[in-house]
Amino acid sequence: MNNLAFETPWALMGLILLLVPIFRSNMRATTYPWLDILPNDPLSELLNLLIRLLSMAALAALFLGLSGIYLKEQHVERIGRGAHIVMLLDRSNSMDNSFAGKAPSGNDISKADAARQLLTEFVDHRPHDLIGIAEYSTSPLFVMPLTENKQAIHAAIDATSIPALAYTNISKGLSMALSFFEHQPVSGSRIILLVSDGAAVIDPDSEAALRVLFKQQQVRLYWLFLRTDNSPGIFAEPEDQRDDNAQAMPELYLHRFFSSLKIPYHAYEAENPDAMQKAIADIDRLEKLPLHYRQAIPKQDLSAAFYGWASFFMLLLVGVKMCEARTA
Amino acid sequence: MSTAIQSFHYRLAHPGYSVFPGAHPGQMVGSGHLFKRHQPLLASPDPRRIDLRASVLDPFQHYRVRVFQQHSKLTVYVLVDLSASMHGQLPAVSEFVLSAAQSAVQMGDSFGFIGGGLSIDHQWILPAGPAMQPVRELADRLARFRTENSAESLSKIAPLLPNKRCLLFLVSDYHFPLAQLQTILQPLTSHAVVPIVWWNTAEFSNLPDWGLLRFKDAESRRSKTLLMRPALKQRIIHAFENRRVQLRQGFRAFGMEPLFLTDGYRAETVNNYFQRQAL
Known part of the structure; x- marks a missing residue:
């Protein structure tokens, strides 16, 4: 009544x-x-x-x-398979380049375009997920809170087609992505899908704060690293001992930091759109835990x-x- | 209208007591044809009627005079139930009132009318008399009257009637409990009463066979919806048959034989009634 x-x-x-x-x-x-x-x-x-x-x-x-x-309007509680996913997208300038590190021309597509396309498909495959989107550049951008409204998610993903911004400030982006899970019930799995083509140094203060946040929010982290040709990968060990520092090899150090978090973490290194698709299909397959979610009936x-x-x-x-x- | 009035013949077996001469057997001694008894000449000084044989045989040597039974006049009253349930019947009842009045006037009797609804209104009292005109006026009013009450006052009619035995036609549909019937009939037992049970066939045998009907009680204003079907119609007809038996028993307990009128009024029906029994 x-x-x-x-x-x-x-x-x-x-x-x-x-x-x-x-x-x-x-x-x-x-x-x-x-x-x-x-x-x-x-x-x-x-x-x-x-x-x-x-x-x-x-x-x-x-x-x-x-x-x-x-x-x-009513909400019906349903059980499906899915996850709470926050996509953290890199909006630095380099994302607008192709995997070859150049401005896209001819059949080339930029890394951002490839990411957009694949993420759109990914979203379509997962009907019951709650998906939020955050972006980061010099400072984090709050795009879309966790929602089940697919239309809004698509629109948010499409919105990344506007030209990218300046630098990469990954620690702020991560803490914003983690903040999405605050006041959300723990149901299904919580995933942060970090899509970036580069990394940056995380200062010790932020590092400590992020460790606490990752522990608190019980998230799984997937890092989809879009590697540009001729750039050091995540897993590249330095050849020279002198290069073994965060300034020279931020990707490796970020990977080490993520690995040391003691949370389920997996990094994918994609050098072309196909590899990226494979990585996303992998995530799609892995993250199918039972999930309580509420469906809105208009x-x-x-x-x-x-x-x-x-x-x-x-x-x-x-x-x-x-x-x-x-x-x- | 007066041409259409049919009259009927009524007779009473029980002699009346009226002092006025009329057409009905009476107990008064006077100018009649029926020998009643001998009387001394002093008691009835009419030398024309001296019975010589009786006078000679009289051991006291008195003159004996024959006296005859005088036919006496009768008073006829029509008592009508003016309750709301009688509404549809009143035009026919007024016809009967005229007919009864004409019959009475033709016989040289006097005719009176009393109508009783919730109370007895003086406009519905017509004292017994020999004239037709007041009856015509009253019948006119009666046919147009809209009744809307119960028949409470029927039991209070007796004080308005003459003490002498009269012929009463008690017209009603008798749609009230039998206990009330007793209180009505009890005060009237000294008169010759003809209860006329006036029913309308539209109330039972002329109901439709099928369909929904809503009945509204004329007096209590309650209503009842019935889904008419042949079985229910039979039950209603049966209920009226039962009622007829109950009423007949109720009347016979007071020595009265009811006259059921269900097809409107016809003088022959009343004639038949009086031919079958004299009161």
């Missing part, structure tokens, strides 16, 4: 008229000298009761229809149904009226 609401509640005052069929009848009365002499007839009494109930039902349906009754207008019932009842009443016998 709490889910019902009315467009024009004052029309409900008409429900007072429900009392009318109790006191009055729609049938023509024939004066009879003495009712006591007529035998009792249970069938007639039942029919009389039914006719009165029918009139009341017709009136009720009519006035509920007039009052514009509707069912409020507001439903019930007045048409009530008008239908009202006309049905009135039709029956007309039929009853037709059955009335004529007395001389």
Whole structure:
């Protein structure tokens, strides 16, 4: 009952008229000298009761229809397979380049385009996921909180087609992505899908804060590293001992940092769109834990149904009226 | 209208006591044809009626005079139930009132009318008299009258009637409990009462066979919806038959034989009634 609401509640005052069929009848009365002499007839009494109930039902349906009754938006709790996923997208300048490190030309597509395309498909494959999107560049960008609205997610992914921004500030981006899981029930798996083509140094303060946050939010981390040709990969060990520092090889150090978090973590290094697709298919396959989620059912207008019932009842009443016998 | 009035013949077996001469056997001594007894000349000084044989045989040597039974006049009253349930019947009842009045006037009797609804209204009291005109006026009013009450006052009619034995036609549909019937009939036992049970066939045998009907009680304003079907119609007709038996028993307990009128009024029906029994 709490889910019902009315467009024009004052029309409900008409429900007072429900009392009318109790006191009055729609049938023509024939004066009879003495009712006591007529035998009792249970069938007639039942029919009389039914006719009165029918009139009341017709009136009720009519006035509920007039009052514009509707069912409020509702949420249905369902169990599906999926995850809460926050996509953390790199919006640094380099993402607009192709995997070859150049501005895309001819059949080449930029890393951002490839990511966009694959993420769109990924989203389409996962009907029950709650997906949020954050981006980072010099500072983090809040794009879309965790939502099940696929249209909004698609729009948010498409919005990354505008030219990218400046640098890479991954620690701020990560903490924003982690903040998406605050005040969210722990259900299914929580995933941060980091899509980037480069890494940056995380300063010790942020590092400590991120460690705490990762532990608190119980997330799994997937890092989809879009490696540009001729750039050091995640797993490349330095050849020279002097290069073994965070400034020279930020990717390796970020990987080491993620590995040291003691959370489920997996890094994919993609050098072309196909490799990237494979990585995403991998994630798609892995992250299918049971998930409680709430599905929204939009507001439903019930007045048409009530008008239908009202006309049905009135039709029956007309039929009853037709059955009335004529007395001389 | 007066041309269409049919009259009927009524007779009473039980002699009346009226002092006025009329057409019915009486107990008064006077100018009649039926020998009653001998009386001394002093008691009835009419030398024309001296019975010589009886006078000679009289051991006291008195003159004996023959006296005859005088036919006496009768008072006829029509008592009508003016309750709401009688509404549809009143035009026919007014016809009967005219017919009874004409019959009475033709016999030289006097005719009176009393109608009783919730209370007895003076406009519905017509004292017994020999004239037709007041009856015509009353019948006109009666045919147009809209009744709307119960028949409470029928039991209070007796004080308005003469003490002498009268012929009463008690017209009603008798749609009330039998206990009320007793209180109505008890005060009327000293008169010759003809209860006329006036029913309309539209109330039972002329009901439709099929269909929904809503009946509204004329007096209590309650209503009842019935799904008419042949079985139910038979039950209603049966209920009226039962009622007829109950009423007949109720009347016979007071020595009255009811006259059932269900097809409107016809003088022959009343004639038949009086030919079958004299009151």
